[in-house]
Amino acid sequence: MKLINQNTILIFIIISFLISCNNISQISEYKLGDKIIPYKIGWKTQNEDQILSKLNSLLPLIVDRELIQIVNEKKLLQNVLAPSEIGTWVEVIDNALFIKYDNEYDEIRIINRNREIDKVVKKIDETIALKLSKELLEVFIQNGIIHEQLFFNPTEQIGYKIEGSGSIEMKETQKKITEYRVTYRPRINNIEMINTGIRFGINQNGELCNVRVGGASPEGIWKNGRLISTIQNNDRRIKVSTNDIMSNLYNNKLKDGEINISSSKIVYVIPEGEISAIVEPTLLVSFTESRIIDDLEVISRKRNISYALSSTDIKPVVFDTPETNHQGTKLERK
Amino acid sequence: MKIQIVIILLFFCSTSIVLAQATYWIDESTDFTGNGCENTDLNNVTSSLKSRLDSDGWTGTRWANRNAWPEDFIEQNNGGIDHRAGDSQTLAVYAGHGNRGLIQFGFRRGGRCTVSFPTNTRLGTQGGDEAAYVMWLTSCTVHLDALARHFAQQVRQVFGYHNSPTIKDNQPNNFYKETDSLSNERAWIEEMEDRPGWFTGDNSPICLTFGADSNECDRTSSNARLRDRRLLSDASPSHTRYCYTMYDNGDSGC
Numbered sequence: 001m002k003l004i005n006q007n008t009i010l011i012f013i014i015i016s017f018l019i020s021c022n023n024i025s026q027i028s029e030y031k032l033g034d035k036i037i038p039y040k041i042g043w044k045t046q047n048e049d050q051i052l053s054k055l056n057s058l059l060p061l062i063v064d065r066e067l068i069q070i071v072n073e074k075k076l077l078q079n080v081l082a083p084s085e086i087g088t089w090v091e092v093i094d095n096a097l098f099i100k101y102d103n104e105y106d107e108i109r110i111i112n113r114n115r116e117i118d119k120v121v122k123k124i125d126e127t128i129a130l131k132l133s134k135e136l137l138e139v140f141i142q143n144g145i146i147h148e149q150l151f152f153n154p155t156e157q158i159g160y161k162i163e164g165s166g167s168i169e170m171k172e173t174q175k176k177i178t179e180y181r182v183t184y185r186p187r188i189n190n191i192e193m194i195n196t197g198i199r200f201g202i203n204q205n206g207e208l209c210n211v212r213v214g215g216a217s218p219e220g221i222w223k224n225g226r227l228i229s230t231i232q233n234n235d236r237r238i239k240v241s242t243n244d245i246m247s248n249l250y251n252n253k254l255k256d257g258e259i260n261i262s263s264s265k266i267v268y269v270i271p272e273g274e275i276s277a278i279v280e281p282t283l284l285v286s287f288t289e290s291r292i293i294d295d296l297e298v299i300s301r302k303r304n305i306s307y308a309l310s311s312t313d314i315k316p317v318v319f320d321t322p323e324t325n326h327q328g329t330k331l332e333r334k
Numbered sequence: 335m336k337i338q339i340v341i342i343l344l345f346f347c348s349t350s351i352v353l354a355q356a357t358y359w360i361d362e363s364t365d366f367t368g369n370g371c372e373n374t375d376l377n378n379v380t381s382s383l384k385s386r387l388d389s390d391g392w393t394g395t396r397w398a399n400r401n402a403w404p405e406d407f408i409e410q411n412n413g414g415i416d417h418r419a420g421d422s423q424t425l426a427v428y429a430g431h432g433n434r435g436l437i438q439f440g441f442r443r444g445g446r447c448t449v450s451f452p453t454n455t456r457l458g459t460q461g462g463d464e465a466a467y468v469m470w471l472t473s474c475t476v477h478l479d480a481l482a483r484h485f486a487q488q489v490r491q492v493f494g495y496h497n498s499p500t501i502k503d504n505q506p507n508n509f510y511k512e513t514d515s516l517s518n519e520r521a522w523i524e525e526m527e528d529r530p531g532w533f534t535g536d537n538s539p540i541c542l543t544f545g546a547d548s549n550e551c552d553r554t555s556s557n558a559r560l561r562d563r564r565l566l567s568d569a570s571p572s573h574t575r576y577c578y579t580m581y582d583n584g585d586s587g588c
Contacts, residue, residue, distance in 0.1 A: 043531070084514075085511065087511075088511055088512060088514065088515060089512055089516055089521075090515065091515045098515060098516060102530075104531075105530060105531040107531075111516075111520070111524075157534075157535055159527075159535050159582060159583040160581070160582040161579065161580070161581055161582070162579070162581075163577070163579050163580075164578050165551065165577035165578070166575070166576060166577075167574060167575055167576075168573065168575065168576060169574075170482060181535070181581065181583075183533055183535055185533050194532050194533060195532060196533065197533030198533075199533065212533075216531070256372060257374075260586075262536070262586035262587055263534075269532075286500070286536065288473065288498040288586070288587035290587075291372065291373055293372075293438055293447050294446055294447055294448045296433065296436060296448055297433055298373060298431050298432065298436065298438045298448065298473075299431065299432065299433050299473040299498050299588060300373055300374045300376075300431050300498065301374075301376055301431060301472070301473050301499060301500065301501060302497075302498045302499055302500040302536060302537075302586070302587055303500070304500055304529075304536075319500070319502075319529070320376075320377040320500065320501070320502060321377060322364055322365075322375035322376055322377050326364050326365035326375070326398070327364070327378065327381070327398040327399060328397060328398030328399040328401045328402065329399050329400055330400060331400050333397060333401040333403075
């Protein structure tokens with residue numbers, strides 16, 4: 001009887017959660033037996049010409065003409081290709097233009113510091129920021145910076161840069177949004193890829209002030225707007241219910257703490273430690289656990305686990321796995 | 335000749351003073367199983383940071399798990415040993431679990447797993463009085479609702495999260511590395527918004543800066559660079575202002 005009650009409560013919690021959490025809504029579109037397609041997805045190595053070409057396409061969209069002239073005259077973009085240390089930012093123009101090419105993840109980041117600290121001439125709201133971002137997305141596609149078909153129907157997400165200040169006595173405080181951060185992630189067969197994307201930082205004047213773009217690429221042949229996988233024997237079906245996965249997670253974790261799901265969605269994600277892999281859609285769950293310790297509530301750092309949908313035999317991929325042998329478990333300190 | 339010798343001596347003295355400021359104290363808990371402070375085990379996020387600091391000529395200590403003690407971050411005058419630990423070096427780091435104005439260690443010691451701000455902690459003041467920068471690699475510790483709980487610290491900057499973050503092994507190291515070009519503030523929010531290679535905006539990183547007045551607050555925000563050793567010196571004795579910058583992707587988990 002007690003067991004039935006527990007399960008009933010559990011099902012109720014899960015159903016409530018499914019209804020309340022937007023991220024879950026994507027899960028309900030898939031059911032047992034649905035086909036899921038694997039792709040080879042990986043981070044590619046670009047040669048210098050390819051990187052330079054992309055940088056040259058990007059710069060006019062984020063940097064004013066005068067600065068571009070300086071960059072071109074002094075051939076400053078070459079510095080981005082040869083940073084003092086791999087993966088570090090290059091201060092292309094002092095205090096104004098910062099660029100980083102991350103060859104590990106094939107990503108370009110650009111910061112136009114002038115636009116980040118510009119005085120606000122006009123103040124845009126979130127709706128306008130989203131509209132501007134969509135327009136920018138189109139421009140990025142037209143300029144060949146991102147793949148048109150890959151970004152045909154992307155996931156959209158908005159965040160904010162917030163700046164605040166005040167006196168220690170808290171007599172006066174200020175807090176304002178100084179930038180809208182709009183991220184687009186591509187979808188293949190309506191399933192988003194999280195290792196690829198573009199993020200626009202739009203300042204209150206409606207200008208692009210920073211950008212992050214790039215990531216992993218899926219292999220395949222585009223035909224009628226669909227990406228045909230190059231993987232042989234790719235007829236895979238959903239055999240594991242997402243509800244079962246969530247129930248098991250709750251059951252396991254509820255034993256010694258309370259679980260709080262941050263997001264849960266079906267995605268293409270490259271497993272930890274791989275630079276290229278055959279990837280099929282999995283259920284990626286991000287969650288925290290809370291416990292009472294020393295009579296105080298403590299929240300764990302966020303954990304990410306991806307669960308296979310095509311078989312119960314495939315072990316979940318745990319991101320940020322703790323070491324098997326922790327350091328410093330013997331007392332060495334006096 | 336004498337003047338030349340004096341100049342050379344002065345140069346070496348001043349250099350050694352600058353180098354002496356590049357010091358760190360790192361505590362990290364990854365093992366939270368069976369040690370009296372039950373929680374989920376964590377990945378190691380500060381080993382590579384320590385290696386990088388060492389190779390850049392910083393000096394300091396990193397302790398993990400049974401050797402990382404709550405009292406390291408408790409004010410000497412409140413019964414702790416921060417004067418020999420967290421508040422004895424320029425950069426103080428703790429990696430583990432947390433909550434608003436709170437950090438949790440993996441091994442129970444002296445009857446406690448947690449350290450609360452402001453009750454227990456006074457970095458950059460009283461005993462020790464050396465910490466100028468603090469990094470909390472923990473959940474929710476610098477949540478916007480809990481900013482005031484950091485006001486008892488007399489440090490230049492606090493780096494933390496407004497939510498429960500996901501942190502990959504090398505990210506604190508990457509952050510430090512990026513401060514040779516970017517300001518601490520800009521590098522922190524840029525590096526910590528996502529796991530590397532993901533575009534999910536999982537984290538809400540925040541950099542909290544203090545100053546004797548709003549000018550100093552702004553100056554530190556714009557100019558402090560750990561790796562470049564800009565503004566590495568101890569903070570002003572009495573700050574009256576705070577300012578912060580964050581990427582807000584929600585306060586999930588908190």
